[in-house]
Amino acid sequence: MTEPGSPSDARARSARYTGLAGAVLLTVAAWLGGAMPTVPPAGPGAMPYGPAALGCWLLGTALMVGAWWSLRHGAPSTRWAYRTAGLWLLPLLAAPPLASRDVYSYACQGWAYAAGRDPYTVGVAAAGCPWVDSVAPIWRDTPAPYGPLFLLLAALAATLGGGLLGTLALLRALALAGVLLAACCLPGLARACGVPVRRAAWLGLASPLVGVHLVAGAHNDAVMVGLLLLGLLVLVRRPGRAPAAGRLRRLLAAGQPGALLVAGVLLGLAVAVKATAVVVLPFAALAAVRGRHTVRALWRDGGLLAVGVATALLGVSVLSGLGLGWIGGLARSGDSQQWTSPPTAVGFVVDYLGELAGREPGAVPVARAVGLALLAVLLVALWWRAWTVLRGRDDARPEPAVGPRTSLFAAGVALAATVALAPVLYPWYATWPLLVLAVSASRTTWFTLPCAVAAFLSLPDGTSLARYTKAPGAIAMTALLLALAVLAVRTLRRPRTPDPA
Template sequence: MATTTDPEPDADRPAALSALADVREPSRFPFRTIAMGVVGSLLVLVASFGAAGVLVRDPFIGTGPLSWIRYGHGRALSTALLYAGFGLVVWAWVRLGRYAIAGRIGTRPVLVAALCWMAPLLVAAPLFTRDVFSYLGQGAQLLHGLDPYAYGPAALDTLPDVVQNVHPLWQTTPAPYGPLFLLIAQWIVGITGNNMILGVILTRVVLLAGLAGMLWALPRLVKHLGGRLPVTMWLAVASPMMVIHLVGGPHNDLLMLGFLTIGVLAALERRHLLAVVLVTVGMLIKPTAAIALPFLVWVWANHLPDTESLFKRFVRAVVPSVAAFAAVFVLGTWVSLGSFNLGWVTGLQAPQIIANWLNFPTGVGEIFYALVNLVVDVQASPFVTVARAIAWVGLAAFLVRQWWLSRHGGRDAIFRMALSLLAVAILAPPTLPWYLTWGFVILSAFPWRKLHLAAMVGVSMVLVLVYYPTGEQSLYDWWFIALVIAASLYGAASLLKPDPLGLIAAWRRQPDEQVEPEPVSDERTTPAKH
């Protein structure tokens, strides 16, 4: 089939193509759509040096002729340019989604688009976060003999550029990350030293190993979980959550997700010890991967011969699982830190100092505080504390219930595992936007309804824009949040219908936008019942 640019729907092509047979996928490439995203990504790259997580002391721009982009009108111009670039990336992603849902493109164009959009951001300033500076600061602590689980980066009296770029909130806060990730951060700082620019770039390159693992595992997961591969890749790999947050950020969640997806695949393919080992390694990077482990035990138990009772099969699965987990946990902690230091477990409490309404129980507590404060002058903290305590109880009950309902293993156990990861991200403080990728990436391999995919477009946009490009939250800038919600609703509607409000004149529409996407049959878009 000849390759064309942003193809028209093919009337003879079925509305939904099997994700299991790549040979039947369309070979057409939406070049204009991919190019639109590349232009947007390049704009984000250029603007990031003035509007994103810039260095406190930049050796190139800080005092040079371009320093004006970080102050006054120059800063405002950089910020506007960055949001314009983000808008183009989202627009291109939505168009790409319409093609994938309609069966007009295969998997390869989605991957090409995603990688092309990510490439410029490898050298951008940190986007919508400053977490990467904390990674480097904690790696520098380990490199110079300071326990990052006992002290914050401020205790380090060497590598001043590394320390001063850590966000003030985390200067004196112990690390909440797994020991294996701190070992990786130590290696990075050992190579880049006080050079923060190289440190950020090398961190992104290392974290791409997680993306590579996802790209290898997701096509195979789709075969087990029933999704459509182009849609899965569009949702999990090409989305703003991946391109902007996990790569542009960057965030160590990307590396954890690589181990998690491969581990889940190993469990479904009956390589259960390997699955436990891989997910435990993911936990040593980002501790929340541990949520997946109890669900994988049920998958293992249900792969055993059913001549025995479920209880006996569970025991036969849980004993080697616990043994493998303990061995990897102890060895990984010892190798990473030089001792069996469990300080990283207590370090998980550090992020809880973040309080904003993106975390559902915190938002509920703040609403009750606002209502009571209209009548009586009170402090907000008791309301938030009580709401969080109730949410912890509810979360524990939800996790136990989902685990028990997973006792028959298979796809259902993986589905409930992904829901549990989402529940932890939403109910356990804090909720940071990129945390929701923990569950979304696994869920992307299941079948999706078209309406739910549209909702994901809106959610993805909100989860990027609720933080400013500098990494500071915008959650209480209500006028800005109103604009974010309006834009996100429009983006969601655009997946279902190009230009839903008729804002683009008909004569300026591209040919592919003049025709409704082919409907996806209910059989291929209705998720499996769990």
């Protein structure tokens, strides 16, 4: 049954089967030239079926992106959105690793940990992983940049899998579980924020980035996002909405201290998978506040949330036996330099100009440092604005959805800023803000359009297109940043029309 304002049946049916055709073509591309467990080929020309694989990849991506984009304002119904997203995932589940070789790194890091090595001090090559030839060369000698919870899960997959193929299958099952967990959380979060569920479900689950990278690519971002959304769902459950039966469900719905501790543990586990989730914690503290947003209430409720986060992080660190060594592994995650990261692109362009003047290149580290400094400022500004808005609306007695929507939208924007200003940017990073903004944003084009573009940035074997377009890509990215800066300045300088009395 369709909902008011939904697209026509013909349009929806066309989108469903167009996207399915795209998913099938992407699966064919994966078998022809995907990230097979062999030494990585040097681009599409080295694949046995390079032209065919590339053609299926480009056409399949275009079909999936076009179908997703055509219903960006909402699917006919929530059930229809779930069924269609699931239909698109079926062929991708039958594909070999697609668009990335990271899953082989996961497998080797899990093997190394299970074999008694410390993945935070040695690379998988030095650890003696038998599958090291499947790992991308750039990551063979680097320590693991992931949290201890994910290393425990990867080690379990390597132990139970028995071999590389079994380990890959279990890692993909783990990623699928993360996506299913996120799918279960989307309706509750969307309702809490006053966003149409059919739109949130479609944007969050039918995106090609989710099917191709989180499921077919088996990225651990799926587990991180699933835990993150579940933690946020616990926070935004409003009093009195839980059914009478079930002590735990009543506890979570009533906003009692136990709910905050549970939410904190879930958010802490998300950080223990991938440290990026830490960006959401200050905004989760705002969502944790019940009643008026006062400093005392923030310390009370945010403090309980922080206790849950710290308990999870310390508990997993102790359980793994690796302590806090995982923090040091984050330092090597920026070894790759690609223009898809805006700060890195600016550094490239400055270096190009410097070479014309006879200067040695070295602007990339500086540009990245400036980007991180700007990110820190933006995160503080976003948090303060959200806090100010929430305090101001306490007196106005707004509808119940305003509080959760303000906190979650700020969290989504914070994740988007983190993706944009990080030293490296891979297509699947865009799923972090996508799934949070899908349930909290009123306008969607500004974040769905970059996600659509990101779907084209990698090849089926995991090679990044940025590798072959370094100079033109960096120049284009820098030009885009300058255009956005000019637009922002003009918008800020535009006189505002006073509100009518």
